[in-house]
Amino acid sequence: MDTLTSINTRKGPEERPLLKAFLDLFFPNPCPLCNERTSAGRYLCPSCEKALDELLPAPVLGKGSGKVARLHYYSVEDSPLYELIKAYKYLPRKGLADHLALFLYRLIVFWRVSVPFIIPLPAHPASIRARGFSNTRLILDRLKVRFMPEITILDPVVRREWSYRPQASLIDEAKRKDNVRGVFRVKKGTILPERVALFDDVYTTGATVAEYCRVLAPLVKEIDLFLLIRRK
Numbered sequence: 008m009d010t011l012t013s014i015n016t017r018k019g020p021e022e023r024p025l026l027k028a029f030l031d032l033f034f035p036n037p038c039p040l041c042n043e044r045t046s047a048g049r050y051l052c053p054s055c056e057k058a059l060d061e062l063l064p065a066p067v068l069g070k071g072s073g074k075v076a077r078l079h080y081y082s083v084e085d086s087p088l089y090e091l092i093k094a095y096k097y098l099p100r101k102g103l104a105d106h107l108a109l110f111l112y113r114l115i116v117f118w119r120v121s122v123p124f125i126i127p128l129p130a131h132p133a134s135i136r137a138r139g140f141s142n143t144r145l146i147l148d149r150l151k152v153r154f155m156p157e158i159t160i161l162d163p164v165v166r167r168e169w170s171y172r173p174q175a176s177l178i179d180e181a182k183r184k185d186n187v188r189g190v191f192r193v194k195k196g197t198i199l200p201e202r203v204a205l206f207d208d209v210y211t212t213g214a215t216v217a218e219y220c221r222v223l224a225p226l227v228k229e230i231d232l233f234l235l236i237r238r239k
């Protein structure tokens with residue numbers, strides 16, 4: 008299996024990786040996790056790379072409800088994987104999508120489940136505009152390119168742009184539920200396979216995922232949920 012060492016290069020979805028590697032020689036980019044200097048052409052410093060590479064998937068399943076049959080997650084919020092996701096989403100560092108795709112791949116392999124179809128939880132349109140990419144969709148695209156060429160990525164739902172606030176800004180569970188009610192709409196004429204996987208990077212109260220699954224439910228029999236981080 009691929010190790011993090013083979014992934015941890017600036018050859019991911021960033022544009023012009025050679026130019027970046029060249030610039031790194033003169034203007035080194037600090038490691039996004041600890042701010043230490045990294046070697047040229049690499050994202051993470053050797054010690055963060057090692058800490059992440061040694062991280063194993065959580066050997067337990069979360070509780071599903073409704074059509075969510077299984078809830079697989081890799082780690083919890085005090086893990087270096089959460090720091091990696093934050094760097095990817097909030098710096099943002101698009102090139103870390105390959106690193107995160109590796110962890111999703113390891114999670115799927117760990118549970119030995121067959122995942123022929125996977126859906127990204129649609130990102131908030133304002134976040135896509137601010138980052139220039141959809142955090143969930145890009146990880147799945149990189150999963151397909153680097154690890155699972157046989158997987159089919161489906162994107163059957165539209166996320167409406169409303170004046171609702173980013174979920175991360177709300178702490179109260181009831182408020183989070185209200186905030187996402189009615190924000191998803193299935194594209195016209197959508198037909199889906201009976202079993203699909205749904206992917207999100209960070210799961211907090213599960214309000215967004217639950218609302219998404221509510222919209223998807225009439226079209227499928229079973230949903231397998233894959234998450235990188237489950238917050239407590």
Ligand SMILES: [Zn+2]
Binds near residue numbers: 039056
């Ligand atoms: Zn580091």
